[in-house]
Amino acid sequence: MASSIVELKVNGDTVEVAAPDHFTLLEVLRYRLGLTGSKQGCDKGDCGACTVLVDGEPVLACLTLARLAVGHEVTTIEGLMPAHLRAGGTGADPVQEAFDRCGALQCGFCQPGMMLSARALLDREPNPSRAAIKGALSGNLCRCTGYTQIIEAVETAIAASTERAPDGGSR
Amino acid sequence: MQGFDLATPTTVDEAVALLAREGSLAIAGGTDLLPNIKHELFEPRTVVALGGIEELRGIELESDGTLSIGATTTLAHVAAHDEVRCRATALAQAASLVAGPQLRTMGTLGGNVLLDTRCQWYNQSYFWRQSLGFCLKKDGSVCHVIESGSKCVAAASNDTAAPLLTLDAELEFASNTGRRRLPIAELYKSDGVANLRKEPGELLVRVRIPALETGRERLGAYGKLRERGSIDFPLLGVAVRLDVVDDRIVHAALGAIALQARPLALQKAAAALIDAPASGPGFDDAVLACAAAAARQLHPVANVPGDAQWRKEMAPVYVRETVRAARAGTGPVHGR
Numbered sequence: 001m002a003s004s005i006v007e008l009k010v011n012g013d014t015v016e017v018a019a020p021d022h023f024t025l026l027e028v029l030r031y032r033l034g035l036t037g038s039k040q041g042c043d044k045g046d047c048g049a050c051t052v053l054v055d056g057e058p059v060l061a062c063l064t065l066a067r068l069a070v071g072h073e074v075t076t077i078e079g080l081m082p083a084h085l086r087a088g089g090t091g092a093d094p095v096q097e098a099f100d101r102c103g104a105l106q107c108g109f110c111q112p113g114m115m116l117s118a119r120a121l122l123d124r125e126p127n128p129s130r131a132a133i134k135g136a137l138s139g140n141l142c143r144c145t146g147y148t149q150i151i152e153a154v155e156t157a158i159a160a161s162t163e164r165a166p167d168g169g170s171r
Numbered sequence: 172m173q174g175f176d177l178a179t180p181t182t183v184d185e186a187v188a189l190l191a192r193e194g195s196l197a198i199a200g201g202t203d204l205l206p207n208i209k210h211e212l213f214e215p216r217t218v219v220a221l222g223g224i225e226e227l228r229g230i231e232l233e234s235d236g237t238l239s240i241g242a243t244t245t246l247a248h249v250a251a252h253d254e255v256r257c258r259a260t261a262l263a264q265a266a267s268l269v270a271g272p273q274l275r276t277m278g279t280l281g282g283n284v285l286l287d288t289r290c291q292w293y294n295q296s297y298f299w300r301q302s303l304g305f306c307l308k309k310d311g312s313v314c315h316v317i318e319s320g321s322k323c324v325a326a327a328s329n330d331t332a333a334p335l336l337t338l339d340a341e342l343e344f345a346s347n348t349g350r351r352r353l354p355i356a357e358l359y360k361s362d363g364v365a366n367l368r369k370e371p372g373e374l375l376v377r378v379r380i381p382a383l384e385t386g387r388e389r390l391g392a393y394g395k396l397r398e399r400g401s402i403d404f405p406l407l408g409v410a411v412r413l414d415v416v417d418d419r420i421v422h423a424a425l426g427a428i429a430l431q432a433r434p435l436a437l438q439k440a441a442a443a444l445i446d447a448p449a450s451g452p453g454f455d456d457a458v459l460a461c462a463a464a465a466a467r468q469l470h471p472v473a474n475v476p477g478d479a480q481w482r483k484e485m486a487p488v489y490v491r492e493t494v495r496a497a498r499a500g501t502g503p504v505h506g507r
Contacts (some may be wrong), residue, residue, distance in 0.1 A: 001174030019219075021177035026207070044206035046402060051273055063205045065198070067177055068220055104181035117272070139271025167331045 006066050007133035010035070011079025012086070017066075026050045026061035026068045029076060037077035037112045041141075048140035052076050056124075058117045058139070077112035080119060094157045095119050104153035106144030114140045118154045127158055172209045175216060181223045183345050183376060189219045189346045191372040197221055199243045200278035201288055202270070211297040212287075212309055225377060227281070230255065236382025242281025242375040246331075247272070249280050256420035259380050261334035261391035261410045265490045268395045269330050271402040280331060281375040284342070286354070288325035288363045288432050289404055290316065290474045308364050323363030324431055326474045330361070331409035332427035332434040334393055338380045341445040344373040352379075356436065363432035363474075387422075388415045393504030394493035396429075396485050398477060400506055407430040407469075409489045409504075411497040415449045420457070425490065429482075430471055440465035440490060449498060462491040 003020045010033065017032040026043075026120070028036040041049035044063045045111045050061040053075035075083065077099070084093040091097060105111045114137060121128055121136035128136070132155045134147075142150060178195075180186040189195055194216030198204050207213045221227055227243040229465055230252050238258050240249060250267035269275055269283060283452045290314040293308045305311025314320035332355070340355045346405070355378075359366050369375075383389045390413040395405040407429050414422035423444035425437035440461045447457030471482035489504060496502035 020174055022172050022174045022208075024172070043275060044209055045202055045270075054502045057276050058273050058279050060202075062278065063201050063216075063274075065177060065201065065205075065220070067179070067422060068201075106202060136272060139273045141402075143398065 001119060004067070008066070008069055008074060009072070010074045011076060011082060019066050021065070021067060021137060023066045024062055025052065025064040025066045028066040029061060029074075033079050035076050037110060038143065039109050041109065046141070046143060047110070048113045048117070049110055051116050053116055053120055057115075058120045075116070077116060080115065093119060095122065096158045097152070098153040098157035098160060099150075102149045102153035102156055104145060104149040110140055110142045110144075114142065114150055118157065121154070122161065123155065126161065130155070172204070173211065173214060175208070175218050177218045178217055178480050179223050180219060180221075181225075183224060185224050186219055186221060186224060187345050187347045187372060187374050189217065190374055192217065195219055195372075195425040196460065197374060198413050199227075199282045200245065200274075202274045202278040203282060204289065206294075207287060210295060210300075212293070221374075226396045232289065233379075237476055238380040238382075239305070239382075240280055240378045242284075242377060243279045244281075246275040246278045246283060249331075250275065253352050253402060258271060258383070258389070259334065259338055259391065260389075260392045260502070261337060261412060261497070262331060262380070264393035265330040265334050265395070265408070265410060266392075268393065268466035268503055268505060270404075274402075280378060283329045283331045284335065284358075284378065285367060285369070285375060285501075286329040286332075287328075288366050290321075290323075290363065291317065291326035292474075293325055316472055324472055324474050325363030325366075326406045327359060327432055327434045329397060329434070330393070330408050330428065333408050333428045334412075335378065335380070336389070336426035336434055336436055337410050337412035339424075341381070341466040342368065343379065345376050346370060350376070359431040359433040359464045376379060383414070386416060389413070390415060390497045390500065392493050392497035392504065394489040394496070394502070394504030396477075396482065396489055401448045404475065406475055406482050407471065407486060407489055409465075409486075409492045409493045411490075412496070413444065413449070413497050418449045420444050420449050420454075422446050423461075425461070425465065425494075427465070427469060427486075429475055431474075432468060437490075439463050439468060444494065449502055454498065458491055458494050461494055462487040465490040 039049035041047040080093040196215040204470045228241045246266040256263040279474045394409040396407040410426040412424040423441040427435045443460040466487040470485040471479045
């Protein structure tokens with residue numbers, strides 16, 4: 001089976017990796033690039049643990065062939081804080097800060113995917129309703145928290161961004 | 172995942188030339204194809220990616236009012252598109268309920284129309300299926316749904332097929348011998364192993380929804396039964412179309428999925444609505460008659476998860492509520 005050099009844009013960097021045609025984006029991220037923040041859960045599109053952003057939209061890396069991500073901007077959880085810093089922010093992304101503050105995790109396995117789905121929502125819609133938050137996170141399963149703290153964390157991130165908006169400190 | 176070669180054509184002609192080769196399969200969103208390859212249900216030598224083909228993308232309103240949707244248009248795009256929501260409400264609602272947000276961003280209308288049938292004894296890993304001794308649909312000779320059954324009853328689980336049936340959609344296929352158009356009602360057959368009247372090398376190019384006759388108001392809604400509010404495939408899907416003139420239903424159509432291998436047109440249920448008033452007690456009576464007729468036709472079996480008796484009891488409820496939602500301009504009907 002064919003392999004090729006795949007040139008990907010991941011977290012703002014252009015990287016080249018050798019991979020067989022059938023490798024998924026998740027396999028390249030984890031096993032070629034060492035970016036293990038994207039989790040390999042069900043590996044068949046049920047759980048959302050492998051969620052990454054492709055051109056800002058949440059997609060499942062386990063069901064994306066790596067070669068088909070060529071030419072697109074891929075953001076993984078490892079890229080969230082650097083992107084925040086590049087945009088003039090300080091510390092971690094407000095979504096990450098809020099998940100930390102709200103204890104929106106237990107085992108942590110779903111958390112990267114959850115935070116990326118939340119980040120994409122807030123980039124699209126800075127002040128979403130609770131129903132919109134639930135909808136945006138409805139492709140990410142959590143087996144520990146019961147979701148309450150996760151939704152609270154997104155609302156906390158919204159509040160933090162809204163408070164900081166007047167002085168230009170938010171994203 | 173089993174290895175394969177990936178081809179990335181940029182035109183329909185290139186794609187159909189590649190798909191004509193034995194062992195080729197097309198990939199658009201990949202949200203069903205890749206799990207099926209991982210489960211060793213599909214074993215392609217070459218996977219032909221359709222994402223680079225411009226002709227397959229986008230939604231257009233043709234000059235005669237036909238709504239034309241490219242096969243690789245994403246379900247998220249179909250669900251959110253103003254013309255689809257207005258002219259094919261049930262389709263937009265069905266697309267909005269397929270799987271979860273990430274899968275709708277990736278998955279395509281064409282992929283959903285051509286979705287492989289599903290069964291709880293089939294959509295499993297090779298190890299799981301081997302432990303059970305396989306089944307009729309793949310690698311085995313017995314059916315685990317119908318004891319001594321000789322015909323596969325894996326279920327059509329494509330949410331968008333039900334509204335497209337009610338909307339008399341037409342499908343355009345391309346192959347290396349030319350193009351053809353096929354009414355969607357003729358696409359499906361009741362064989363769970365292979366429920367499509369489509370040649371292996373054929374590529375779905377566009378889905379066309381005919382314009383509504385002048386003077387009619389077209390109403391529609393979709394209802395979906397599933398255990399969770401997201402991600403799951405349907406345990407039952409019901410699409411309703413009502414064409415209304417002067418507060419009277421002049422045409423009605425209902426489609427149902429997740430019952431057997433073929434999406435079903437519920438003609439007797441629809442007949443109970445035709446010529447009924449579109450409001451008041453006459454409408455209420457017609458809705459109940461419609462739901463009762465649907466209940467007589469719908470016989471869920473244990474092919475998809477969820478108790479079959481529960482699915483049967485929910486069928487008239489979902490038919491009733493979906494017809495009401497179509498009339499009220501609400502929907503989708505969803506949630507327990």
